[in-house]
Amino acid sequence: MSDGVITPDEQVLRLHLESGRFRSGTAAGRWRLVSLDWPFLIVTVTARDGVEYGFRFECRDYPRTAVTSQPWDVELNAPLQPNKWPGGQSRVLLAFNPGWKNGSCLYLPCDRHAIEGHDNWRTEHPSLLWDPDKGICKYLVIIYELLNSKDYGGRRVP
Amino acid sequence: MKSIEILLQGEGIPDIQLVKLEDGKCVRDILVLADQQRKGQPVAGEFLVFAEDEEEPLDPDSSAPEAKPGEPLRLHVHRCRKIETLVTFNGETKEHHFSPSTTVEAVKRWAAIKVFHMTPADAAEHVLQIAGTTTRPDPDTHIGSLVSGTHCKIGFNLVPHKRVEG
Numbered sequence: 013m014s015d016g017v018i019t020p021d022e023q024v025l026r027l028h029l030e031s032g033r034f035r036s037g038t039a040a041g042r043w044r045l046v047s048l049d050w051p052f053l054i055v056t057v058t059a060r061d062g063v064e065y066g067f068r069f070e071c072r073d074y075p076r077t078a079v080t081s082q083p084w085d086v087e088l089n090a091p092l093q094p095n096k097w098p099g100g101q102s103r104v105l106l107a108f109n110p111g112w113k114n115g116s117c118l119y120l121p122c123d124r125h126a127i128e129g130h131d132n133w134r135t136e137h138p139s140l141l142w143d144p145d146k147g148i149c150k151y152l153v154i155i156y157e158l159l160n161s162k163d164y165g166g167r168r169v170p
Numbered sequence: 171m172k173s174i175e176i177l178l179q180g181e182g183i184p185d186i187q188l189v190k191l192e193d194g195k196c197v198r199d200i201l202v203l204a205d206q207q208r209k210g211q212p213v214a215g216e217f218l219v220f221a222e223d224e225e226e227p228l229d230p231d232s233s234a235p236e237a238k239p240g241e242p243l244r245l246h247v248h249r250c251r252k253i254e255t256l257v258t259f260n261g262e263t264k265e266h267h268f269s270p271s272t273t274v275e276a277v278k279r280w281a282a283i284k285v286f287h288m289t290p291a292d293a294a295e296h297v298l299q300i301a302g303t304t305t306r307p308d309p310d311t312h313i314g315s316l317v318s319g320t321h322c323k324i325g326f327n328l329v330p331h332k333r334v335e336g
Contacts, residue, residue, distance in 0.1 A: 032177050032186035036310050039177070039241050103333050120334060137334060138304040139297075146185075153308050161331065162291040 021074040022050045028075070028147045029053075037149065042156045046086055054084055057152060059159035061166055065098060067155065069148065070124075078124040078142035079151060080117045083108065091115060095169040104163045122151050174237050176200070179312040180247035181217075181270070181319050182208040186310070188242070191234055198230040204247035215249040215319055220271035222246065222312065227269075246271035246312045249319025257281040258301065259328040270314025270322075274298055274307045281328050301325035 018026070028034060029045060037043045044064070046054040051072045056064040066086035069079045083092035094110035109119050117125040121133040121140040134141060143150045158164065173190040178200075187207045191199060200219050218227035221235055222244035228235065237243045248270035255277060256265050264285045268277060282293035299306045300316065302325075307316060317324050 030188070032188035033308075035175075035188050035242065036177050036186050036244075040310065103331060106333055106335055132336075133334070137332065139299070139306040140334065149308075157297075157331070160294060162295050 025074045033149045043152050057155045075144040075147040080124040097168050099165045099168040100163040102163050104158050175242035177242045177244045179315045195234050197228045217247050220246045220269050222271050225269045248314040250322035253313050254323040256325040259286050271312050274311045275309035296328050296330050298326040299329050
């Protein structure tokens with residue numbers, strides 16, 4: 013927002029970024045806040061091989077509406093090249109799929125765009141759905157779990 | 171006055187609360203901070219302060235523990251000294267008594283690796299789900315946050331992560 017007024021959705025996001033849950037993840041080295049330029053939030057998440065993957069979250073109408081996220085090149089401030097996306101054999105490959113909606117979002121039930129047309133996920137993956145109370149931390153925990161799973165195999169092309 | 175950051179969890183305390191304690195305070199002062207964070211009706215009984223993943227409570231008259239530089243303290247306040255914890259995997263249930271400040275991640279490691287003999291890599295493909303629910307608490311949640319001081323018991327199922335598809 014350019015008029016300097018903080019909207020209620022941005023206000024809630026800022027509160028969540030100052031919360032104990034977000035601080036807990038930061039202190040444990042799971043994730044790191046890079047920037048908030050409303051409505052875009054950039055956070056890095058650390059994988060089990062030490063690689064920090066950037067993600068840009070679009071957070072309009074937070075937390076009532078789920079955020080949507082795409083892998084982000086923090087240095088270039090641009091979408092991450094597909095060959096630099098996280099790779100894996102199964103779960104990771106499906107969740108981080110640059111071919112899905114042109115790489116504009118992650119293929120996860122907690123993602124605003126990915127959940128569209130996937131009502132079956134609401135019963136099949138209730139623990140991966142967006143939770144307005146936990147907000148951005150819920151999404152980050154899900155990404156962190158994938159990047160630290162046995163299935164994660166490093167960048168697609170190291 | 172300098173202060174230390176505390177990531178506080180406990181009985182009746184929602185989620186993880188970030189609170190500050192002035193330098194030089196003692197463990198008993200942490201009980202006051204916890205009182206301020208606790209929601210719902212006041213409850214009777216003696217509350218204890220635990221450091222994360224430690225088995226024994228801190229002496230209330232001792233100095234507050236020191237945090238590592240740049241890191242917050244991770245503490246828990248609860249009336250239970252131990253939580254009876256049951257974990258079921260493939261129809262087999264195992265039990266252990268953990269302190270309430272034990273993280274869900276530590277309980278999972280105990281169950282998956284020590285009890286059910288998984289490799290750490292295979293353990294990472296599994297998650298604890300509260301028995302009878304679809305709730306999977308975050309790994310840094312203290313198990314005491316999930317139970318009341320009058321019912322010091324919890325059950326989990328150890329379940330595999332599922333692929334998200336179609």
